[in-house]
Amino acid sequence: xxxxxxxxxxxxxxxxxxxxxxxxxxxxxxxxxxxxxxxxxxxxxxxxxxxxxxxxxxxxxxxxxxxxxxxxxxxxxxxxxxxxxxxxxxxxxxxxxxxxxxxxxxxxxxxxxxxxxxxxxxxxxxxxxxxxxxxxxxxxxxxxxxxxxxxxxxxxxxxxxxxxxxxxxxxxxxxxxxxxxxxxxxxxxxxxxxxxxxxxxxxxxxxxxxxxxxxxxxxxxxxxxxxxxxxxxxxxxxxxxxxxxxxxxxxxxxxxxxxxxxxxxxxxxxxxxxxxxxxxxxxxxxxxxxxxxxxxxxxxxxxxxxxxxxxxxxxxxxxxxxxxxxxxxxxxxxxxxxxxxxxxxxxxxxxxxxxxxxxxxxxxxxxxxxxxxxxxxxxxxxxxxxxxxxxxxxxxxxxxxxxxxxxxxxxxxxxxxxxxxxxxxxxxxxxxxxxxxxxxxxxx
Amino acid sequence: xxxxxxxxxxxxxxxxxxxxxxxxxxxxxxxxxxxxxxxxxxxxxxxxxxxxxxxxxxxxxxxxxxxxxxxxxxxxxxxxxxxxxxxxxxxxxxxxxxxxxxxxxxxxxxxxxxxxxxxxxxxxxxxxxxxxxxxxxxxxxxxxxxxxxxxxxxxxxxxxxxxxxxxxxxxxxxxxxxxxxxxxxxxxxxxxxxxxxxxxxxxxxxxxxxxxxxxxxxxxxxxxxxxxxxxxxxxxxxxxxxxxxxxxxxxxxxxxxxxxxxxxxxxxxxxxxxxxxxxxxxxxxxxxxxxxxxxxxxxxxxxxxxxxxxxxxxxxxxxxxxxxxxxxxxxxxx
Numbered sequence: 001x002x003x004x005x006x007x008x009x010x011x012x013x014x015x016x017x018x019x020x021x022x023x024x025x026x027x028x029x030x031x032x033x034x035x036x037x038x039x040x041x042x043x044x045x046x047x048x049x050x051x052x053x054x055x056x057x058x059x060x061x062x063x064x065x066x067x068x069x070x071x072x073x074x075x076x077x078x079x080x081x082x083x084x085x086x087x088x089x090x091x092x093x094x095x096x097x098x099x100x101x102x103x104x105x106x107x108x109x110x111x112x113x114x115x116x117x118x119x120x121x122x123x124x125x126x127x128x129x130x131x132x133x134x135x136x137x138x139x140x141x142x143x144x145x146x147x148x149x150x151x152x153x154x155x156x157x158x159x160x161x162x163x164x165x166x167x168x169x170x171x172x173x174x175x176x177x178x179x180x181x182x183x184x185x186x187x188x189x190x191x192x193x194x195x196x197x198x199x200x201x202x203x204x205x206x207x208x209x210x211x212x213x214x215x216x217x218x219x220x221x222x223x224x225x226x227x228x229x230x231x232x233x234x235x236x237x238x239x240x241x242x243x244x245x246x247x248x249x250x251x252x253x254x255x256x257x258x259x260x261x262x263x264x265x266x267x268x269x270x271x272x273x274x275x276x277x278x279x280x281x282x283x284x285x286x287x288x289x290x291x292x293x294x295x296x297x298x299x300x301x302x303x304x305x306x307x308x309x310x311x312x313x314x315x316x317x318x319x320x321x322x323x324x325x326x327x328x329x330x331x332x333x334x335x336x337x338x339x340x341x342x343x344x345x346x347x348x349x350x351x352x353x354x355x356x357x358x359x360x361x362x363x364x365x366x367x368x369x370x371x372x373x374x375x376x377x378x379x380x381x382x383x384x385x386x387x388x389x390x391x392x393x394x395x396x397x398x399x400x401x402x403x404x405x406x407x408x409x410x411x412x413x414x415x416x417x418x419x420x421x422x423x424x425x426x427x428x429x430x431x432x433x434x435x436x437x438x439x440x441x442x443x444x
Numbered sequence: 445x446x447x448x449x450x451x452x453x454x455x456x457x458x459x460x461x462x463x464x465x466x467x468x469x470x471x472x473x474x475x476x477x478x479x480x481x482x483x484x485x486x487x488x489x490x491x492x493x494x495x496x497x498x499x500x501x502x503x504x505x506x507x508x509x510x511x512x513x514x515x516x517x518x519x520x521x522x523x524x525x526x527x528x529x530x531x532x533x534x535x536x537x538x539x540x541x542x543x544x545x546x547x548x549x550x551x552x553x554x555x556x557x558x559x560x561x562x563x564x565x566x567x568x569x570x571x572x573x574x575x576x577x578x579x580x581x582x583x584x585x586x587x588x589x590x591x592x593x594x595x596x597x598x599x600x601x602x603x604x605x606x607x608x609x610x611x612x613x614x615x616x617x618x619x620x621x622x623x624x625x626x627x628x629x630x631x632x633x634x635x636x637x638x639x640x641x642x643x644x645x646x647x648x649x650x651x652x653x654x655x656x657x658x659x660x661x662x663x664x665x666x667x668x669x670x671x672x673x674x675x676x677x678x679x680x681x682x683x684x685x686x687x688x689x690x691x692x693x694x695x696x697x698x699x700x701x702x703x704x705x706x707x708x709x710x711x712x713x714x715x716x717x718x719x720x721x722x723x724x725x726x727x728x729x730x731x732x733x734x735x736x737x738x739x740x741x742x743x744x745x746x747x748x749x750x751x752x753x754x755x756x757x758x759x760x761x762x763x764x765x766x767x768x769x770x771x772x773x774x775x776x777x778x
Binding site: 007010012013090169241245251252253254255256325326327328330332333334335336337338339340341353355359360361362363366367368369370371372373374376377379380381382383384386404407410412413415416417418419420421423425426429 | 449450451452453454455456457458459460461462463465466514517520522559560561562563664713714716717718719766767768769770771772
């Protein structure tokens with residue numbers, strides 16, 4: 001029996017169309033737009049002015065607090081503007097626009113591909129380096145990585161969990177990375193283990209990537225304390241709490257963090273970025289992005305500089321066909337539909353999915369809930385979406401709080417299974433906003 | 445590509461499941477039992493089933509269009525299911541106008557009064573059946589004999605159901621062994637060779653339907669299994685105490701509509717609990733009430749009343765039988 005999490009979950013068609021496409025380096029765009037907030041926490045403060053010359057790897061916005069992250073230039077060129085631009089959320093956000101000139105890197109960055117296995121730095125030095133390099137969770141949540149590694153007093157991690165689940169349909173960026181950069185990944189994991197002071201790391205990979213599992217197992221045998229586990233394919237297994245439950249059978253308490261049960265979870269992409277930051281002095285300036293869709297000819301995985309317009313990625317696969325109606329940034333279950341293709345790739349962009357007209361619209365909503373209970377069976381957090389939508393529609397905020405609406409991680413499984421196509425998650429999101437506001441007001 | 449993009453919140457994919465898919469799978473699951481009843485009761489079964497289905501659809505259409513003034517939704521399959529299940533709860537020689545009244549009560553009172561699909565607290569087909577049982581007790585309890593009545597409708601040869609034979613016999617103080625030659629064997633019961641309502645007779649056909657609904661993930665196993673288990677254990681205990689004064693558990697499971705009720709009526713989404721924990725409470729409740737009515741009550745069958753009574757508890761069950769929340773156990777332990 002393969003490991004998995006016991007409660008809830010769904011199995012949407014996997015559609016990993018780009019799984020066989022090796023990572024290609026996307027040519028440099030003419031201009032990049034680098035938002036100063038690509039992470040959870042305080043936006044970084046710009047340290048460049050219009051007209052400044054910058055090189056690859058140079059800090060252009062400094063971390064503005066503990067929960068924040070440095071932003072580096074991903075290209076060399078001239079700062080063209082500091083004006084807000086429309087980003088992938090559809091809102092105008094402060095960003096630094098840079099006109100690309102050549103490809104000049106900071107000299108201290110080691111651009112060779114030679115594997116460097118020897119970890120010289122102490123735990124403190126590693127965490128400081130990760131902080132400087134602006135590394136955030138690359139699985140999509142973009143939580144600053146150094147914060148997770150700075151274990152609060154009185155708590156202790158005994159095991160590191162590495163998330164190679166990639167449970168979202170379509171996405172293959174982590175899959176390719178596990179196949180193509182396994183050694184670097186293992187060194188990155190060893191660095192994270194040292195930073196946390198643990199001697200055991202578990203990599204969880206869903207069983208729809210047998211090639212990656214076999215390869216990682218093979219490579220991991222050369223490293224101390226790293227184990228690879230195949231997991232049953234079930235969404236949302238890539239959710240931190242679900243993955244911890246699946247691998248070590250511990251349940252993160254409601255409102256708690258993984259460290260409360262003695263573990264820390266990092267994505268495989270993050271572990272690779274850690275390797276590059278610590279061993280190669282390279283800050284987070286590029287990432288792997290899947291570009292896919294059933295109706296496009298070329299399905300690809302690209303190594304992309306942060307700030308590259310999403311339109312350039314789509315051009316690289318031959319442009320969007322005429323019947324393209326929706327473009328999603330991220331996976332189909334949790335990704336955001338883009339309102340403009342000029343939005344930039346950010347640290348959290350794992351994939352771009354193009355949907356044709358016949359896939360873009362939601363199925364028609366039925367008149368009413370038939371109380372089939374499928375949403376309850378699908379919820380990985382043990383919530384009752386059918387009840388939460390009713391409470392949210394009636395604005396019964398106290399009751400929503402009692403029914404644990406804030407435990408919802410917005411994975412979308414309830415809306416996915418609902419036979420009446422009710423907008424369950426939409427109303428739960430609204431309800432979460434109301435409840436959070438109510439709790440904040442109570443504290444003041 | 446210069447047109448506007450579609451923007452909507454996640455998720456951007458859907459399972460493709462729909463209310464009509466669920467309803468039509470229930471209809472498919474009812475087909476084996478329908479075939480068996482056509483075999484045993486022939487013309488009568490055909491007439492009653494057709495009238496029931498057509499009346500349910502027509503009443504739903506008329507009420508939605510002219511009373512509620514909303515777009516009729518008779519194609520969603522729910523009225524079709526109600527029509528079939530109502531017919532399955534009626535004897536094959538029931539006069540057509542009584543069937544029409546049953547359909548009106550089922551759809552009109554049982555379903556539309558409360559706002560239509562998804563809002564009714566009681567199983568609509570059972571509301572119709574129980575209304576008819578109380579209003580037309582004679583017609584509703586004269587059961588055509590299987591096979592012999594195949595070519596007849598109103599003038600079918602009738603006889604009591606096995607459960608009624610046992611109830612009456614035991615009531616007169618006879619023993620089970622003395623009644624044995626008046627009732628069909630277990631195998632005959634399993635194959636449906638007995639008098640009774642249209643759809644309640646053939647356990648094997650209803651079980652095929654159960655398997656189909658499990659396979660297509662229309663229902664979960666919890667409600668039927670908890671009802672079977674409760675009735676089996678409860679009547680089993682009574683039978684072990686005194687096998688001469690009580691029918692054996694298998695007899696109880698195969699007669700009196702337990703199969704039909706447990707598989708198709710107690711599992712009605714709208715009127716049953718949402719979570720497996722609640723389903724157990726619901727199923728055990730139905731099982732207990734059914735046996736109490738059968739053994740100590742006035743009616744030989746009991747499952748229709750048991751389901752309706754437990755329907756009334758569903759909101760309460762849903763309120764207290766909730767899924768365990770993720771992260772709850774750990775919090776309690778410290």
